[in-house]
Amino acid sequence: MINIQQLGWDVRTVGELDHRLLKAPRVKLRSANPGKNGDVAYCVDLRVNKPNAGEYLSSTELHSVEHFLLEGLQRYLPENFLSIGIMGCQTGFYIVLLNEGRSEKICSVLANIFSDMLTATAVPYTSIEQCGNYMNHNLELAQNVARRVLDAKPDWLDVV
Numbered sequence: 341m342i343n344i345q346q347l348g349w350d351v352r353t354v355g356e357l358d359h360r361l362l363k364a365p366r367v368k369l370r371s372a373n374p375g376k377n378g379d380v381a382y383c384v385d386l387r388v389n390k391p392n393a394g395e396y397l398s399s400t401e402l403h404s405v406e407h408f409l410l411e412g413l414q415r416y417l418p419e420n421f422l423s424i425g426i427m428g429c430q431t432g433f434y435i436v437l438l439n440e441g442r443s444e445k446i447c448s449v450l451a452n453i454f455s456d457m458l459t460a461t462a463v464p465y466t467s468i469e470q471c472g473n474y475m476n477h478n479l480e481l482a483q484n485v486a487r488r489v490l491d492a493k494p495d496w497l498d499v500v
């Protein structure tokens with residue numbers, strides 16, 4: 341059994357919620373899916389912009405922040421990181437982790453990644469060999485997103 345509360349999440353906010361209630365920037369557990377052998381896949385929503393509030397991440401912002409999250413999650417959670425994806429609604433990112441569902445750990449890793457972004461001199465993986473739209477990146481725009489997300493860190497887990 342997975343004890344969501346023990347992992348540091350508000351049990352009432354796990355799963356799909358009315359998007360009108362969601363605040364941002366926030367970090368929310370979407371699901372914890374146990375496999376037959378005891379491993380658990382955790383899906384985490386990193387919501388950067390409030391849904392339907394008129395302000396969306398541009399495709400460049402989504403793309404460059406996605407690259408930083410990909411690089412950082414691999415570096416900080418090499419045993420646990422499975423996947424990162426952008427939300428099609430342009431308000432955030434989906435993160436999938438194996439056997440790491442502790443809110444404190446996940447938030448500290450994300451804080452490290454966003455802090456690293458502020459001093460980065462380039463977006464990672466932007467060569468034509470590594471990216472499918474390699475011209476569509478902007479370090480400064482990504483850093484502005486990072487700064488905004490970090491500013492909200494004390495409230496990250498207060499999702500509604």
Ligand SMILES: [Zn+2]
Pocket residue numbers: 403407470471472473474
């Ligand atoms: Zn890319």
